[in-house]
Amino acid sequence: MPKSYRYPVYPYRRSADQDASSPAHHPVIVVGAGPVGLSMAVDLGLRGIATLLLDEDDTVSDGSRGICFAKRTLEIFDRLGVGDRIVEKGVTWNKGKVYSGDRLIYAFDLLPESGHKRPAFVNIQQYYIEDYLIERAGEIDGLDVRWKNRVIGVEPDADGVTVTVETPEGDYTLKCDYLIAADGAKSGVRDFLGLPFEGRSFEEQFLITDIVMSADFPAERRFWFNPAFHDGQSALLHRQPDDVWRIDLQLDADADREAEGSPERTIPRLKAILGEDQPFEVDWTSVYRFRCARLEHFREGRVFFVGDAAHIVSPFGARGGNAGIQDADNLAWKIAAVLERKAPEALLASYEAERIPAADENIRYSARSTDFMTPKSRVNRIFRDAVLDLAERFAFARRMVNSGRLSTPSVYSDSPLNSPDAEDFLSGIPPGAAAADAPLKHGGWLIDHLGGGFAGLWFASDPGEIDAARASALERLAAGGLPIRVFVVAPEGAEGAVHDLPVLVDRGGLAFERYDASGGAFYLFRPDQHVAARFRRLEIEPVNGALARALGRDKSRSDTDARTAHG
Numbered sequence: 001m002p003k004s005y006r007y008p009v010y011p012y013r014r015s016a017d018q019d020a021s022s023p024a025h026h027p028v029i030v031v032g033a034g035p036v037g038l039s040m041a042v043d044l045g046l047r048g049i050a051t052l053l054l055d056e057d058d059t060v061s062d063g064s065r066g067i068c069f070a071k072r073t074l075e076i077f078d079r080l081g082v083g084d085r086i087v088e089k090g091v092t093w094n095k096g097k098v099y100s101g102d103r104l105i106y107a108f109d110l111l112p113e114s115g116h117k118r119p120a121f122v123n124i125q126q127y128y129i130e131d132y133l134i135e136r137a138g139e140i141d142g143l144d145v146r147w148k149n150r151v152i153g154v155e156p157d158a159d160g161v162t163v164t165v166e167t168p169e170g171d172y173t174l175k176c177d178y179l180i181a182a183d184g185a186k187s188g189v190r191d192f193l194g195l196p197f198e199g200r201s202f203e204e205q206f207l208i209t210d211i212v213m214s215a216d217f218p219a220e221r222r223f224w225f226n227p228a229f230h231d232g233q234s235a236l237l238h239r240q241p242d243d244v245w246r247i248d249l250q251l252d253a254d255a256d257r258e259a260e261g262s263p264e265r266t267i268p269r270l271k272a273i274l275g276e277d278q279p280f281e282v283d284w285t286s287v288y289r290f291r292c293a294r295l296e297h298f299r300e301g302r303v304f305f306v307g308d309a310a311h312i313v314s315p316f317g318a319r320g321g322n323a324g325i326q327d328a329d330n331l332a333w334k335i336a337a338v339l340e341r342k343a344p345e346a347l348l349a350s351y352e353a354e355r356i357p358a359a360d361e362n363i364r365y366s367a368r369s370t371d372f373m374t375p376k377s378r379v380n381r382i383f384r385d386a387v388l389d390l391a392e393r394f395a396f397a398r399r400m401v402n403s404g405r406l407s408t409p410s411v412y413s414d415s416p417l418n419s420p421d422a423e424d425f426l427s428g429i430p431p432g433a434a435a436a437d438a439p440l441k442h443g444g445w446l447i448d449h450l451g452g453g454f455a456g457l458w459f460a461s462d463p464g465e466i467d468a469a470r471a472s473a474l475e476r477l478a479a480g481g482l483p484i485r486v487f488v489v490a491p492e493g494a495e496g497a498v499h500d501l502p503v504l505v506d507r508g509g510l511a512f513e514r515y516d517a518s519g520g521a522f523y524l525f526r527p528d529q530h531v532a533a534r535f536r537r538l539e540i541e542p543v544n545g546a547l548a549r550a551l552g553r554d555k556s557r558s559d560t561d562a563r564t565a566h567g
Contacts, residue, residue: 004212004242004283005127007059010134012148018172026052027339029163029176031151031189034061035126036307036324037182038133042080043332045143046452049339052174053137054165056150063284064125064210067240068318071111072409072434073325074118075529079451082132090124091239096221098403102228105392110406115510116437117445121318121406123240154179154192156301178335179303187309193300199293200367202314204374205251207260207287210244211270213280223403225388229272234373244283247273250374257287290314292363298352304331311359313366316373322407323362327355333527337551347552350417358410372402409434412530419533419546428516428534435529436514441492441505449487449504451529454547456486458501458538459517484547489517526550
């Protein structure tokens with residue numbers, strides 16, 4: 001275990017369920033208390049869904065593991081109530097450098113524009129993420145976390161799932177409406193159901209090492225192709241909190257894993273990078289060979305798979321953990337809506353419709369990154385090296401360099417929950433995309449007003465022109481089963497409420513610009529902060545239709561409404 005972190009121990013406690021005469025029932029059981037399972041459980045708990053989280057261990061993950069958490073993930077963590085702690089503890093970075101040999105061929109900035117609450121990435125060890133989410137879970141009524149509770153049997157049927165659990169005091173049985181498998185790349189739930197996990201295995205091996213070192217290197221991503229200190233291979237350097245530095249080194253395909261992970265091999269390699277005079281201490285080491293793979297389906301009846309239990313990718317690009325958090329973000333509100341009878345069971349089919357294409361995109365980018373970093377033939381290596389040479393001088397070639405396409409928010413372009421645009425938007429945020437942030441006057445951020453439930457942004461260049469009739473109609477819409485919280489977005493100079501609707505004042509005009517929102521546009525957002533629909537002018541019936549579609553209801557009507565809104 002890493003020396004830089006003191007691991008908590010969460011005690012096993014006997015539950016009343018173990019003494020029940022028949023299997024106790026829980027609406028949702030989540031298996032696996034990693035970042036994805038914890039995010040799922042916390043999200044459900046915040047929505048008022050009684051949730052049970054089971055984990056076979058009694059502490060957080062061993063080693064820093066996933067360390068790069070993207071802007072979209074940080075926005076989700078904000079909604080779950082842990083974002084500030086993560087950003088305060090973590091190392092913020094937007095910039096990176098790419099080297100060929102010892103030459104800097106170019107630098108990049110992942111978030112060159114201002115006006116965003118969160119940076120492109122924060123580096124922080126996975127055990128801190130789990131630690132903070134576990135503390136958050138303890139603050140939520142109805143969320144029960146059980147340690148040393150290992151799932152050893154899963155039997156789904158038409159009405160729910162029967163789960164057998166092993167504990168230090170013997171086995172017991174539970175029932176649930178829905179089971180969420182967040183139990184990682186070696187998912188036991190997946191094995192119990194006999195589901196194949198198919199994909200592509202890569203021959204390349206990588207040495208991953210965390211070291212503790214006091215150094216003044218900047219907080220940026222550094223990637224080397226063919227450096228002198230590791231000739232013919234690739235290397236990656238990241239900074240983490242607590243003076244911990246992550247170093248990834250490519251190894252030969254036939255390298256002996258045990259030998260390469262030994263101090264006798266590891267320390268000389270690190271000294272070649274850092275210099276003989278730089279003091280450091282090895283904190284954690286692992287040698288791995290990875291796969292890109294996924295389940296054919298992410299749902300098996302009432303069992304849903306999220307994170308590495310559903311799909312795995314290479315670590316380059318930070319797409320694994322970030323994608324898993326987005327899985328949880330996508331699924332939690334849908335299960336809550338169905339359990340609360342605010343949406344039909346059909347809504348749950350959209351989880352696969354949205355997250356399988358996202359997984360395929362991540363796998364595609366991950367595989368391409370690995371192929372570029374580790375050419376499989378002489379011709380491929382000549383091409384790769386030529387691209388690197390060109391990239392030093394020409395911007396067009398830099399787009400071809402692939403040291404890991406870094407995680408970006410998934411856009412659900414073909415989602416069945418989207419209502420297509422009835423009018424042209426030249427830019428803005430299309431249906432299926434995650435919300436764009438913008439600063440507000442008097443402090444605060446636009447994105448903090450979205451998420452949790454359905455929300456609407458009504459952009460008004462002159463709030464005084466908003467008529468009471470439409471404001472009142474929005475109140476009736478909100479009372480129609482599932483509340484929609486509507487905000488008026490106004491330019492600087494506008495203050496106060498408009499017919500009891502709260503006003504968000506757009507500092508510097510960035511919200512109007514990013515949403516292409518002139519002329520009274522209206523955006524409808526899902527509980528996961530993705531756009532469900534947008535309209536050039538607010539009319540109640542089209543919004544009703546878009547809401548129905550976003551909840552998996554009456555698809556044909558919402559299609560018609562979107563096409564004929566101003567017809």
